[in-house]
Every structure is written in structure tokens, then in C-alpha cells.
Amino acid sequence: MANISGKYCIVGIGETVVGKRPDATTNSLHLEAIKACLDDAAIKNSQVYGLLTNQPLNDSHRSYAVKLAHMAGINPLFATDLALGGATPIAMVQHAVMAINAGMATTVVCVHARKRSTADPTPGHPIRRGDEHWEEPWGHFAAAGGHAFAASRHMYEFGTRSEDLAEIAISTRKHASLNKNATMRKPITLEDHQTSRMIVAPLRLLDCSLESDGGGAVLVTSAERARDFPKKPVAILGMGQHHPHFSLLDAPTLTTLGGKKSSEMAYKMSGLGPKDMNFAQIYDCFTITSLITLEDYGFCKKGEGKDFVKNGRITIGGQLPLNTHGGLLSQAHLEGQLHITEAVKQLRGNEVEPERQVANAQVGIVSGHGGSLAMHATLILGAL
Numbered sequence: 001m002a003n004i005s006g007k008y009c010i011v012g013i014g015e016t017v018v019g020k021r022p023d024a025t026t027n028s029l030h031l032e033a034i035k036a037c038l039d040d041a042a043i044k045n046s047q048v049y050g051l052l053t054n055q056p057l058n059d060s061h062r063s064y065a066v067k068l069a070h071m072a073g074i075n076p077l078f079a080t081d082l083a084l085g086g087a088t089p090i091a092m093v094q095h096a097v098m099a100i101n102a103g104m105a106t107t108v109v110c111v112h113a114r115k116r117s118t119a120d121p122t123p124g125h126p127i128r129r130g131d132e133h134w135e136e137p138w139g140h141f142a143a144a145g146g147h148a149f150a151a152s153r154h155m156y157e158f159g160t161r162s163e164d165l166a167e168i169a170i171s172t173r174k175h176a177s178l179n180k181n182a183t184m185r186k187p188i189t190l191e192d193h194q195t196s197r198m199i200v201a202p203l204r205l206l207d208c209s210l211e212s213d214g215g216g217a218v219l220v221t222s223a224e225r226a227r228d229f230p231k232k233p234v235a236i237l238g239m240g241q242h243h244p245h246f247s248l249l250d251a252p253t254l255t256t257l258g259g260k261k262s263s264e265m266a267y268k269m270s271g272l273g274p275k276d277m278n279f280a281q282i283y284d285c286f287t288i289t290s291l292i293t294l295e296d297y298g299f300c301k302k303g304e305g306k307d308f309v310k311n312g313r314i315t316i317g318g319q320l321p322l323n324t325h326g327g328l329l330s331q332a333h334l335e336g337q338l339h340i341t342e343a344v345k346q347l348r349g350n351e352v353e354p355e356r357q358v359a360n361a362q363v364g365i366v367s368g369h370g371g372s373l374a375m376h377a378t379l380i381l382g383a384l
Helices: 026-041 064-071 085-101 143-158 162-176 190-195 259-270 287-296 327-331 337-348
Strands: 008-015 050-054 078-082 107-115 198-200 213-222 234-242 279-281 363-370 375-383
Touching: 008 026, 008 085, 008 337, 026 064, 026 107, 026 213, 050 064, 050 085, 064 078, 078 085, 085 107, 085 213, 085 234, 085 337, 085 363, 085 375, 107 337, 143 198, 143 287, 162 190, 162 287, 162 327, 213 337, 234 259, 234 337, 259 287, 259 363, 259 375, 279 337, 287 363, 337 363, 337 375
Parallel strands: 050 078, 050 107, 279 363
Antiparallel strands: 008 213, 008 234, 107 213, 234 375, 363 375
């Protein structure tokens, strides 16, 4: 594995307003995020040479990145769109690093946006995949079902309870209550969690992430060029991916996922380990995802996540502040793009509300998780 640790940086970030954006389109949200990112980096679109984006939902364009680049006034030397579910934003940063390392571009925008909270006026129609007959006739046709399987198995193997998952939801909401750009800002209690309606047992409403409109972007370049940008650069210290299966029918286990090998790759590249992390922005489409990932990332032993998340350990001021922006559970579900922008803000310092700034933040880890618990990507970022 080539060691690129510290050789590439994030030098710009952008976020849109999140929540319900009925007048926005998928295209406009992407463009809004790109503009915010380029403004933050004080760079013109003509100075960007690469663009990476997610594949939009229900869009017939097979070259969305090229389409979007030219809509944004970017004439790219490198462009592609990726589809790794919630692992996509991190994978985009990794592809940007590889493209710059290969000499294909010097500056690359990675942008991700979704239009899921309100109807999207962008033309397009759903396309059937052709493999729906395997799982959907039995009621397994949405993300909650697959993650409920994982939660049930974790409970069976390790004695985890719904009340343990509630600790993650409560802490995440506490952080969202401090974030002005969060959708759900009213604090919740254990009782609120336990009385919220069941979605797919054992997952309740407050175990589930939001449906959101919004977007975010980051600008990646080399460490040498990072000196030319006005904001404090954030170094990419380690990265990894692992995709252990595609369908749950093929999953060797539901309690250890792609995060184990993915994080091991990132730790090895960075020369760091779990104890070196000042915070973790962990993908939280469901509370069980965060719990399993904390274990897979080595913050505690397998099966001990239920105890690790208690007693304020994962809140700001605790041992490992988790999802300091409110995460997918309470800020917005943009497939983890804002996990990356939040990590950059924390490492820059003084860019978030003082109450949710992690003291002396120097290194943090970010996770992405996609599909039927099938895809995973990891970033380790550090302050320069």
C-alpha cells in the first residue's frame, strides 16, 4: 500500500441549509454546495480540475459528474460519479487523493447532495433493478429491515438492549441541539426513545435517521498547494475501504462489518490507532450502525459497545465525542457528507458553536457505511 499520509489536504468545505427545501432541486443543491466550498477556499471554478459526485436518485444521466461540472463552470480533467451508498462521500475523497497522486488533477471538488425530504422536480423515473424477487417479497425492501436484522443479532449475541441504543440517539440529539444547521434540535430523553413508535423491531423511530434535502462539498489538493489557501488545511492521514458482501443473504456475519478491515487499513496508513482519536464522526443511519462501527474501529471490544456508549463517554467533553454535529440521526441524512465537513471544522478550530467544539482536537476518524450493511469507507484526518 502506497503511503500518502499527510501528503494531501482538504482546503475548502461547504454546506447547504438542510431540512425541507421544497424549492430546491438535486442539481441546485449540488451547485449550492460547490459554490459554498469554493467560496470557503477562495478559489474560482476555473481553478478546479476535477469533480466527483454521488449518483443522483432517479436520474437517467450516466455521466452526472460531467453534467454537474459544466453546470458549475468547471472544465474537468478528471470526473466521475460514485455509488457506494453512505460510503460514497469518503470514497470520493479517496478517489480525489488518487487522482491528484496520479497527476490527473491538482484540485478536486467532492460534492454530495440529496433531495429526499420533499418531492424533487428534477425529471426522472425509478428504474427496476431486476433482483427484487430475492428479498422484497418477504418484506425486506428498505434500509430499516436490514439494520434491524443486525440489531437483533447483536442483541442475541451480546445482550445489547434497546435502551443501550438509546444512549447514541440521546447523545447525538444533544449535539444537534447545539448546531444551528441541524434539523432536529429538541433534546430527547430515554423515555422519548422508548415510547417512540416501532419501525422494524427492534428499531424504533428515534433509532432511525432523517430524510433530508441538502448537500455538502470539500476541496482536496496536495499538501504543497494547501499553503496557497486561506483557511487552515486539514491533512488526510489515512484511508481504507472494505465491502464484505452485497446482499444480506451473503453476509458472513451481521455483527462485524466492513469497518473492521477498512479502519485497519486507515490506521496502518496513518501510523495511528483508536486511542489517538480525539473524536469520531461515525455513520449513523441507525443507532446500531454506530454501535457496531465503534466496536469494529477498536474503540472497545466486540460486544462491549453497549457499555462504551454510556456515562457521557460519547458526548462532547467525554472520552470520544461522537457525531458532534448531530449526525444522520438529528442533523441531516446526506449519506455522511456532513460527517466530513464537520470533522474539518473541528480540526480547523473555532468554526463551530463553542459548546460543541472538541477541546484541542488534532485527529479524528470518519466512517461511511452503505447498502445492505455491505460497503464501508474510512478517513483519518488531522490538523496541520
